[in-house]
Amino acid sequence: MVKKYRILLGAVLLAAVILTLSSCGQDKRVVLNVYNWGDYIDEEVIDLFEKTYNIRVNYDTFSTNEDMYVKIKSGGADYDVLFPSDYTIERMIKEDMLHKLDLSNIPNYKYIADRFKNLDYDPANEYSVPYMWGTVGILYNRTMVEEPVTSWRILWDEKYSKQILMLDSQRDSIGVALKMLGYDMNTRNLDELEAAKQALIQQKPLVLAYVGDDVKDKMIAGEAALAVVWSGDAVYMKWENPDLEYALPEEGSNLWFDAMVIPKTSKKKAEAELFINFMCEPEIAFKNADYIGYSSPHTEVVKMLDPDLVADKAAYPDDEDLVNYDIFKDLGDYLRIYDRIWTEVKSH
Amino acid sequence: MKKNWLSYPYLVWVLLFIFLPLLLVLFYSVTTRTEDGIRFTFEHFQRFMEPIYLRVLLRSVKLALISTVICLLLGYPMAMILAGNGFKRKQIMVFLFVVPMWMNFLLRTYAWMTLLERKGLLNTFLSWLGLAPLNLLYTEEAVVLGMVYNFLPFMVLPIYSVLSKIDKSLIEAAEDLGADGVTVFRKVIFPLSLPGVLSGITMVFMPAVTTFVISRLLGGGQFTLIGNLIEQQFLLVGDWNFGSAISMVMMLVILLSIGVMSKYEKENEGSGLF
Numbered sequence: 121m122v123k124k125y126r127i128l129l130g131a132v133l134l135a136a137v138i139l140t141l142s143s144c145g146q147d148k149r150v151v152l153n154v155y156n157w158g159d160y161i162d163e164e165v166i167d168l169f170e171k172t173y174n175i176r177v178n179y180d181t182f183s184t185n186e187d188m189y190v191k192i193k194s195g196g197a198d199y200d201v202l203f204p205s206d207y208t209i210e211r212m213i214k215e216d217m218l219h220k221l222d223l224s225n226i227p228n229y230k231y232i233a234d235r236f237k238n239l240d241y242d243p244a245n246e247y248s249v250p251y252m253w254g255t256v257g258i259l260y261n262r263t264m265v266e267e268p269v270t271s272w273r274i275l276w277d278e279k280y281s282k283q284i285l286m287l288d289s290q291r292d293s294i295g296v297a298l299k300m301l302g303y304d305m306n307t308r309n310l311d312e313l314e315a316a317k318q319a320l321i322q323q324k325p326l327v328l329a330y331v332g333d334d335v336k337d338k339m340i341a342g343e344a345a346l347a348v349v350w351s352g353d354a355v356y357m358k359w360e361n362p363d364l365e366y367a368l369p370e371e372g373s374n375l376w377f378d379a380m381v382i383p384k385t386s387k388k389k390a391e392a393e394l395f396i397n398f399m400c401e402p403e404i405a406f407k408n409a410d411y412i413g414y415s416s417p418h419t420e421v422v423k424m425l426d427p428d429l430v431a432d433k434a435a436y437p438d439d440e441d442l443v444n445y446d447i448f449k450d451l452g453d454y455l456r457i458y459d460r461i462w463t464e465v466k467s468h
Numbered sequence: 469m470k471k472n473w474l475s476y477p478y479l480v481w482v483l484l485f486i487f488l489p490l491l492l493v494l495f496y497s498v499t500t501r502t503e504d505g506i507r508f509t510f511e512h513f514q515r516f517m518e519p520i521y522l523r524v525l526l527r528s529v530k531l532a533l534i535s536t537v538i539c540l541l542l543g544y545p546m547a548m549i550l551a552g553n554g555f556k557r558k559q560i561m562v563f564l565f566v567v568p569m570w571m572n573f574l575l576r577t578y579a580w581m582t583l584l585e586r587k588g589l590l591n592t593f594l595s596w597l598g599l600a601p602l603n604l605l606y607t608e609e610a611v612v613l614g615m616v617y618n619f620l621p622f623m624v625l626p627i628y629s630v631l632s633k634i635d636k637s638l639i640e641a642a643e644d645l646g647a648d649g650v651t652v653f654r655k656v657i658f659p660l661s662l663p664g665v666l667s668g669i670t671m672v673f674m675p676a677v678t679t680f681v682i683s684r685l686l687g688g689g690q691f692t693l694i695g696n697l698i699e700q701q702f703l704l705v706g707d708w709n710f711g712s713a714i715s716m717v718m719m720l721v722i723l724l725s726i727g728v729m730s731k732y733e734k735e736n737e738g739s740g741l742f
Contacts, residue, residue, distance in 0.1 A: 184704065186704045186705070186706070187703055187704060189706070190702075190703060190704065190705075190706040191703075193706065194706070282603055282606075288689050290704070324690065327688075327690065328606055328688060329605075329606045329687075329688025329689055329690060330688060330689030330690065331688065331689065341585070341587055342586075342587060343585055343586050343587060459704075459705040459707070463697070463700060463701075463705065464520050466689065466690075466692045466696070466700070467520050467521065467523065467524045467692040467697065468520070468523075
């Protein structure tokens, strides 16, 4: 008798599993897997895309380039559109991980300003379509920091002990230390890297935390006085808390570009190109830029945005403002050394 | 004993999801990828022996031990109260103890962040009292607090279940023979509850020594524990070999601590979790 019940139970469970699996097939729409940074899109845009093209978007987020790269490289993830930064795109191109784009399928590419074309990471514009760009700088709370913020050195000032937030991102944090010491952010000089490591270890007791996207909540709430942030986040935080101000350090910093690419693993290149093109529709690109606050490379968007924002050098600096700004390059084998430095700093 | 066909699925399960992955981790930990294929090496273990990583191991063990001791000190009396006769609403108390565990672990840890922040609830209260705000979040203490909070039920419940099963006549006999309360506890109740204490210790120590979420959220990425180190190697750096080697070392540490405990347990003729 008992055995009969067991078999019955087993059959019920099996049926349940089969039903669950088969119900996944109910939705007949094509599924596009999009992998983007956290807080980096107006989610309404996804709905609009789904409605316009009858394609279902499976939207996922990552928090650092390295995070995303490892996931794609290990082959476990099946994504169709990615939003990596310059140096990661360069690396992925080198390792033959990206599809060449057919720009005739992305007519809206014409809206991208010339300034953002033919950049080093993708010299012939074959693989990527720029999405957002910006700088790395210091966000500070004027009620807590009275002196003018002009240099990275303020992040090593003991006066602000336990009031400093650093980015939990190896290229950015090591880059800040390198720039503070007057070196290039792409250095392969081991002595310079060692000096940067020592500087970061020396800074560690002053740091309140190494954070990712939570830097926004913390700075808006006034939990810390100084933070290393990406310019677009700075714009958003300034909207939310007028006490905050963004400064570009005199030593120079990092100039970055995030762009849309299609990994080789994708089997839906046509749909992915459709998505990229949709993201470059003036209305859509404006929605995104307006929502997340990052600087858009889109000529039409710049015309539509609040003129005050476009005039703000923090958000839209000119090339003349960006002397000594390094664009991250792929480090090749030297990446291991950066990895190791970051592991050592974090473990110290 | 007759072989039951029902045991085969478990065998397949064990093979597929426990044995094979373990073998894979072992394989990764003793190999390295070079241009001309895969090479056998111990360099990852050697690398782990560097002071910087040993310090991380030491910190993990230290924080986990502190949390375990605090859990024991808090949990034992709690379990006694729950198991005691004087307490009428016992079931409700046990229930209340378990209810927070229905909530997602991450959510509970995030909640502590808003409590401990500089402008959080606790500091707001302090400043209302006219006291200076404290730096609570992103400290080692916050990490320990997170561990104790999250793992305390794992200490209380096994001790409670052992205590509530102790034969009351033994206690009565001890009392009849003239033992006072302290002696009864020292000579009868505590030795009998040891199996529960030991499984409680293992159940708190193991998750505490391997956690990476608590130390990241409440430690602000400053207190790298062994769990964070492993996570970093897999998710950020992509060095699966080193990550696997650290995992192997970790398993060894846990195995050793369990070994010590079970030896101790056998000497006391208890029967606990292992």
